[in-house]
Amino acid sequence: MDNLYQQLQLNPQYLITLHALVAAVLGVAMFYLRSPLFVALSFLGVLLTTAGIYLLLNETFIAAIQLIVYAGAIVVLFIFSIMLFNLQAKMQKQKPLMLLLSTLLGVVLFASFSLALLQLTTSQSITSNLTITATTAESIALYLFTHNYLLFEVISLVLLVATIAAVVLAKRYIALPASEEQEQAQEQKQEQEQGENQR
Amino acid sequence: MILQLQLLSAFLFCLGILLVIFRKNILIMLMGVELMLNAANLSLVAFSKLYPENFAAQSAVLLIVAIAAAESALGLAILIHLYRNFGGILTTKTTTLHD
Amino acid sequence: MNQQPILSLLPLLVLLLPFGGFLSCALLRPTPKQSGVIASSTMGLSFLVALLLFFKLQQLPAGEYIATPSYLWLALGTLNLKISLLFDELSSLLVLIVTGIGGLIHLYSIGYMHDDRTPARYFAYLNLFCFFMLALVMSSSLPLMFFGWEGVGLCSYLLIGYWYEDQEKALAGTKAFIMNRIGDLGFLLGMFFLFRHLGTLEFKALTQLFSQSLALLPEGTLTLTLLLLFAGAIGKSAQIPLATWLPDAMSGPTPVSALIHAATMVTAGVFLLARLSPLYMQSPTAMMTIAIVGGVTALWAASIALAQNDIKKVLAYSTVSQLGLMFVASGVGAFNAAIFHLTTHAFFKALLFLAAGSVIHACLGEQDMRKMGGLKKIIPITFITMLIGALTLAGIPLLSGFFSKDEILLAAYTSPLSSTLLVALIILTSILTALYSGRLIAMAFLGKMRLDDRIVSKLHESPKIMTIPLVTLSILSIFGGALAHHSAPINYTLMIVSAVIALVGFWIGVKVMPNFKLPSTLRKTLENAYYLDRSYYKLMVNPYRRLSEVLANFLDQKLFYDFLILLSRLIYTLPLGSKSKRLFASGNLNSYLLIFALSFLTILLTTFFMNFKI
Secondary structure (H helix, E strand, O other), X not given: OOOHHHHOOOOHHHHHHHHHHHHHHHHHHHHHOOOHHHHHHHHHHHHHHHHHHXXXXXXXXXXXXXXXXXXXXXXXXXXXXXXXXXXXXXXXXXXXXXXXXXXXXHHHHHHHHHHXXXXXXXXXXXXXXXXXXXXXXXXXXXXXXXXXXXXXXXXXXXXXXXHHHHHHHHOOOOOOOHHHHHHHHHHHHHHHHHHHHHO | OHHHHHHHHHHHHXXXXXXXXXXXXXXXXXXXXXXXXXXXXXXXXXXXXXXXXXXXXXXXXXXXXXXXXXXXXXXXXXXXXXHHHHOOOEOOOXXXXXX | OOOOHHHHHHHHHHHHHHHHHHHHHHHOOOOHHXXXXXXXXXXXXXXXXXXXXXXXXXXXXXXXXXXXXXXXXEEEOXXXXXXXXXXXXXXXXXXXXXXXXXXXXXXXXXXXXXXXXXXXXXXXXXXXHHHHHXXXXXXXXXXXXXXXXHHHHHHHHHHHOOOOOOHHHHHHHHHHHHHHXXXXXXXXXXXXXXXXXXXXXXXXXXXXXXXXXXXOOOHXXXXXXXXXXXXXXXXXXXXXXXXXXXXXXXXXXXXXXXXXXXXXXXXXXXXXXXXXHHHHOOOHHHHHHHHHHHHHHHHHHHHHHOOOOEHHHHHHHHHHHHHHHHHHHHHXXXXXHHHHHHHHHHHHXXXXXXXXXXXXXXXXXXXXXHHOOOXXXXXXXXXXXXXXXXXXXXXOOOOHHHHHHHHHHHHHHHOOOOOHHHHHHHHHHHHHHHHHHHHHHHHHHOOOOOOOHHHHOOOOOXXXXXXXXXXXXXXXXXXXXXXOOOOOOOOHHHHHHHHHHHHHHHHHHHHOHHHOOOOHHHHHHHHOHHHHHHHHHHHHHHHHHHHHHXXXXXXXXXXXXXXXXXXXXXXXXXXXXXHHHHHHOOOOHHHHHHHHHHHHHHHHHHHHXXXXXX
């Protein structure tokens, strides 16, 4: 099965490395950029390069999902909220000490993760080159609906609950029941009237 | 090849953690969570290449993507709530936990 | 079963008519009058269909039965739950009782509940109850029966606590529900055991299995299984040790007591034993347990009924006692006698409850018999019908109760499974039964009027819609004995003994009992039902409450909460500047997350350096 990259006659191994490097750089940028909009855009970049990696690994279906759900839906949602909250005006500068501390912690974290990975490399297969086989949507579906059907149902329930919860949460005035609101409004009116009387 | 991809996944995961811990903007913290989920997905797919006949990883990725979508929708709903109650979405404002 | 397809679908119609009544009462918001008419007419129609089926069943050759096509309800691995509705000799009788007496009680309820605020809710519950009860008696397998079993429990709970504004009544409903759960656990476990060992839960298949070979199960396993199922019957039929909920259940409306807590639901335990009779016959130990539990309960409850003053409580304890007799009959292997007594008991106990309801209705809600008396002339129809009910209960010759009770006595006397103890228990119970039924009539209807003048001025006979069911039921009580089919030769000595007991006992009950003073210790013991309920509170309920109080106040509040406070204080005593202290409890999300991540990192690194393989 020829994909885009094979048609361009490029070696997928190098291309994957290239994509990985770009993703890493964009990830770092996510952390150091101050504007939420730029952070969201670099996040988009990371997602796109990851989708590219999936494509290079011949995981066409996963790549498509990645593009549609992550890059398409979620990032757009984030950018919309940035617009809604009008965050550009409220940016704050990071303190240099905090920056240093955070970089240090990041290095330590990454080092420990890498250590863990390198322990696994005792098994030969992880370092050897891959024969990249294609995965079709059909085979994933078969697996999903024979081995994981319960999980699938649970996820559908989770999505439903999340939808309802999001609607309930985002409703206006959730903290105050209607009657309390009316009472408050009445109180305010009375106060206003009293104020007018005093005048 | 898989090692490189695993290292990238670990790298992105660490960045996600850093974003969640050190950024003061809750919206960006949410992006950090998404980044972590994405890194986990990458790791799963890369490992699945060791077992060409097994599609557990791919189906797990599918489910994780669904969870991620639900999570971001809920997160943003909570964010709207925070914005109304605290007048902003910076963690410097939401400090009622220490009372 | 090669039958016409329409005939085999009729049981479904019997089942679904009450359900339709429930739906329309619950959803269509009928007016009070409409709801009563809907509920009664669906029950009436259901009864007619059942009658038709009954006559069709009589035409079939013996051993044949009507069944709906079976439906695969659930298929999981080796578990294939097939359900269908059975209309055979056993269930046909029960279906007729449920629909017939149920219909009469619905009719009666229209009069009884005429000034209730939410009659639609009442009739919806009542119809739903009939639906579940029909599912219970017509089910072809244990799981479907369990469905009905739980459903009638639910409806019983809803109807006992029908006037839920009254805390005591709501609590009585809860009590009934919880006591039943204890028994139902046994039912469930028994069902699991049966499935584990035999692989089927269908009655016909089970019967066939047990008629073919004798040693299907080890004796111990079979006995355990059957006793677990019997635990379910104990709970539902209010036998010792789970008997205390039924007297409390009298706080529901009186027609409910008549239908659910006398005629139908509480007899479900007896029905269960009869359904599984081929299994029970294989285990003498289980049979003996059943007979002894039933006998002891019968005597226990009959003696208590002698000292109660609430008219409904007397009837409640009497019901427990009569159910005990049915269990004795089952326990000695006379399942036919048990079902026969179940039938006549359904007639006369429903009659007694409805008549008592009529009395209470006339006396504007007064239930204490010490305050009644002299009602004979004022409410004559109620008096005559209640007298017939009481005479039947006492076992006066030629009334239906006499025949059924006699059959139980005969079975206990002749059966190889029986013993002298059981016969003695039955005879003692009969004596006490005659005594308290006489006392009931004398205290409520004879003697001087003891009511307030305020009530006397308003005394009136109940409307026709209430007296018609009473009269119908009295006719059934008188002639219900005709349903008997004797399998054993009649023993005239026993018959004469029980007739003499009933006549003399009833006479003494009327003449002596109302003014008879029991020794005060005995009277108190009886009034408090041998302190059984109170000892449950002392042994189970109160210790449990105290334990939860300890857990809530001491463990949770003192230990855990104070521990947390202590921890936070500890941090404040650390030799740090105020700024760094605030890192721990600043309320800032980032600092909490940082601590979380650092802890995680520590764990990760420790695992590595301690050389654990992940």
